[in-house]
Amino acid sequence: YLFSRCALIAIYVSYVVIKAQHQDLTFHFHHYAVAYLLASLAEFNDPISLILLACGSGIFVQGIAAYDVDPIIDHPDYRISCRNAGGVYIKSPLMREDVSNFVTTYMECRWR
Numbered sequence: 001y002l003f004s005r006c007a008l009i010a011i012y013v014s015y016v017v018i019k020a021q022h023q024d025l026t027f028h029f030h031h032y033a034v035a036y037l038l039a040s041l042a043e044f045n046d047p048i049s050l051i052l053l054a055c056g057s058g059i060f061v062q063g064i065a066a067y068d069v070d071p072i073i074d075h076p077d078y079r080i081s082c083r084n085a086g087g088v089y090i091k092s093p094l095m096r097e098d099v100s101n102f103v104t105t106y107m108e109c110r111w112r
Contacts, residue, residue, distance in 0.1 A: 001043055008040055015072050026074050031071055032063030080104060095101075 019027040039056025039086040041097070042049040078100035095103075 005043075006040060007036060012037060024075070026076050027072065028070070028074075029072060030063060030067070030070055032060050032067070032069070035059035035063060036078055 006088075015027065016031070019025055035056045035058075039057075039060060040051050042053035042056065075096055077094040078097055079094060080100060080103055081089050083089050092103075
């Protein structure tokens with residue numbers, strides 16, 4: 001029990017360590033991830049463990065169902081918006097920052 005739970009906690013700690021080493025990453029510890037960790041700590045046949053398992057599992061399922069599974073560590077995404085001849089804004093697909101910088105530096109938005 002103890003080894004498997006320490007391994008789970010080590011995985012979560014590794015997210016914090018990776019973020020500390022890479023400042024360009026975004027870090028958001030979603031509530032579904034916290035709930036998964038809490039539910040996995042419930043092991044024993046006692047009322048507190050049962051409550052922990054029920055609450056952790058419920059929050060985990062609700063978080064994924066309502067908000068989708070988003071990464072805990074991610075590169076920030078950027079969009080470029082341009083206005084066409086009719087005055088309507090067109091948004092680009094999501095892209096990394098270096099691609100966004102290249103496009104805005106070396107290209108112009110033109111539609112006929």
